[in-house]
Amino acid sequence: xxxxxxxxxxxxxxxxxxxxxxxxxxxxxxxxxxxxxxxxxxxxxxxxxxxxxxxxxxxxxxxxxxxxxxxxxxxxxxxxxxxxxxxxxxxxxxxxxxxxxxxxxxxxxxxxxxxxxxxxxxxxxxxxxxxxxxxxxxxxxxxxxxxxxxxxxxxxxxxxxxxxxxxxxxxxxxxxxxxxxxxxxxxxxxxxxxxxxxxxxxxxxxxxxxxxxxxxxxxxxxxxxxxxxxxxxxxxxxxxxxxxxxxxxxxxxxxxxxxxxxxxxxxxxxxxxxxxxxxxxxxxxxx
Numbered sequence: 001x002x003x004x005x006x007x008x009x010x011x012x013x014x015x016x017x018x019x020x021x022x023x024x025x026x027x028x029x030x031x032x033x034x035x036x037x038x039x040x041x042x043x044x045x046x047x048x049x050x051x052x053x054x055x056x057x058x059x060x061x062x063x064x065x066x067x068x069x070x071x072x073x074x075x076x077x078x079x080x081x082x083x084x085x086x087x088x089x090x091x092x093x094x095x096x097x098x099x100x101x102x103x104x105x106x107x108x109x110x111x112x113x114x115x116x117x118x119x120x121x122x123x124x125x126x127x128x129x130x131x132x133x134x135x136x137x138x139x140x141x142x143x144x145x146x147x148x149x150x151x152x153x154x155x156x157x158x159x160x161x162x163x164x165x166x167x168x169x170x171x172x173x174x175x176x177x178x179x180x181x182x183x184x185x186x187x188x189x190x191x192x193x194x195x196x197x198x199x200x201x202x203x204x205x206x207x208x209x210x211x212x213x214x215x216x217x218x219x220x221x222x223x224x225x226x227x228x229x230x231x232x233x234x235x236x237x238x239x240x241x242x243x244x245x246x247x248x249x250x251x252x253x254x255x256x257x258x259x260x261x262x263x264x265x266x267x268x269x270x271x272x273x274x275x276x277x278x279x280x281x282x283x284x285x286x287x
Contacts, residue, residue, distance in 0.1 A: 264287060
């Protein structure tokens with residue numbers, strides 16, 4: 001009888017210990033799950049219908065808040081465009097003045113000089129009067145301004161000036177587009193948002209952002225042509241001056257070419273399919 005009582009007590013103790021161990025295990029599992037589940041999901045799962053809101057609804061006009069957000073976005077975008085166009089206009093003005101100073105002298109090389117024309121007539125008469133020795137002596141006299149380089153130099157500089165002035169013209173027109181895009185209209189908030197969306201879609205559809213982004217390309221192309229004209233002019237005049245200038249201009253052209261090609265090469269031939277590599281920062285419209 002005593003043995004049976006002890007056995008019953010031992011079974012009860014064993015069941016109690018198992019129950020405590022199970023409660024402890026369930027508590028640990030619950031703690032682990034709460035640490036794994038994100039706070040947002042845990043909060044969502046713990047909410048029940050009829051409970052109070054943890055985050056109360058904002059007491060504000062949704063249309064007014066939406067209009068404020070799009071207005072901030074448009075202001076930031078248009079101000080960035082205006083600053084870029086303003087800087088380009090300043091540089092284009094200085095560049096045009098520099099190119100014009102060279103063109104004032106270079107275009108004269110294309111004109112038919114009266115003195116040179118008379119010299120050619122005299123040389124032709126001398127050759128006719130002395131057919132045996134006249135042609136040899138005249139062939140030894142070289143023209144200080146060869147026709148080919150003179151034409152190419154003027155092409156480079158006139159194209160550079162044209163591109164610079166085109167940048168100024170397109171930049172001024174783009175500023176007018178931006179001003180019209182930001183023009184305020186007194187309408188209800190819904191009407192303002194609808195009008196803004198219509199203007200924004202037209203801005204994107206008619207490639208206004210790309211037109212503004214192409215302005216630096218025009219100015220850079222004009223600058224490259226101007227340097228090409230200078231280098232060729234120096235090679236015609238004096239090689240001793242042309243060599244050091246070419247040594248300086250060559251790396252500049254190489255740097256420009258490399259910064260244009262590297263982003264394209266990394267985009268076409270990525271070294272890692274997950275792009276887990278340092279991205280090339282040379283992002284520009286020309287690249």
